[in-house]
Amino acid sequence: MNVDLHNRLLQWYEHHGRHTLPWRNTDDPYRIWVSEIMLQQTQVKTVLERFYFPFLERFPTLPSLASAPLDDVLKQWEGLGYYTRAKNLHRAAQLAAPYMPGTVEGLIRLPGIGKSTAHAIAAFAYGAPVPILDANVKRILYRFFGRREADEKTLWRLAEKLFDPEHPFEFNQAMMDIGATLCLPKSTACDACPFEGACKGAAGDPLYYPAPKKRKSVPVRERHIVVYRHNGRYGLKQREGRFLHGLWGFHEQTAPPEQGKTLESIVQVYSHFRLEAQVWLCEAHREGLTYFQREEIDALALSGADHKVLKQLSASRP
DNA sequence: CATTCGTGGTT
């Protein structure tokens, strides 16, 4: 029924697809899995240029990841964000070792793997006839079917409707390529798109779909970051909650400290709030912190905000 | 179903 459309998509993918992406040129489910987790809510450019290869060099196989300390995994993940991904990746490796599950049902049971990622791994590593539903595919579906709004269930139904079960690898990769190169959030190149003619969005104003999301304004958190220094060593603490999970950081509090030298302030924008913190250097010992020499800190995984603090520290050194 | 999770690229 969609044969004609599917053929046009295949042709387009053959000539214009991003065929050099490294995770498209391996049949190792582990390497495909790592790429899928890193790429969640993260642009291809970032993963490709900074994180994919170093991670695989340090953890080349599933067992090597499973047997590594979590702190080592977090250090490789440093700067990539959404750190529970690293924790889940590590735990999933331990649950799955020595082999990745060979089915969607097995994959989706692992922590950090939802329906779309399970389908992606299954389609790309095993050729399973299942569609994916990432931000690129969603945007295409909104426009192709002329919808301004749709819930997840509806989007999955539309994804199944457009899907080509005969060519799951090529279809899914092509959809992401179209979303990333032609069907962009704020611009489109419909005349180059294999879906033009069948796409309701292309018939009118494609940017009319989907309806813009109403975003809440991010609240500001004002805090004080206090760097405790004792005998030339710096006090840090490893975070335990879900926020910045497992990363080390300097002490943070709501009120200014009793004493200490004022450094510059820092601003760090997170997904759901904005941190504005005054940084202090306090020559004192505080309980509950672990003390490191300056060079030792480089071996720890720190958040972006704490890296800014570290930078202030070296800049302020007399 | 809504919120929580980072950081950097793009416009």
Next chain:
DNA sequence: TAACCAAGAAT
């Protein structure tokens, strides 16, 4: 340049 957005999942 501020706002939007990115190969989503867990809660």
